[in-house]
Structures are given as C-alpha cells and as structure tokens.
Amino acid sequence: MQEKWGTSERSADINADGTVDAKDFAFIEKNFLLQNPTVADAPKPTEKYKGKTLAMIKSMLGMK
DSSP: OTTTTTSOOTTTOTTOSSSOSHHHHHHHHHHTTOOOTTSTTOOOOOSEETTEEHHHHHHHTTOO
C-alpha cells in the first residue's frame, strides 16, 4: 500500500474507489493482526513487514 499510495492501483485500492488513500489504510488498521477463525492452521500474523510496523508506515505516509 505504501508504494501505491495516491495512485489508482487496483491491487492496493481496497475499497475500489479509484484511489489508494486513508480509507484503504483504515481498513488495514481495523483488521491488522486478525486471523481467520474458520481456517485451520492459519498462519500467525506478523507485526512487521520488511522491518516496518504499521505505525511506522502510517507516519511515513503523513497520517496521525
């Protein structure tokens, strides 16, 4: 998402409104670290991606 921020890249535009923005990020925040309870042996969510936390990415995007 961070790399596609401000674009119309469909793969990162979660709500399909034509822009990768704070609305899409809010969806990620709401669901961050959740696991699908209906999947057996679901992988454990990780708190970092490429050494960055969600809070770090949010800050880099200029969001509070």
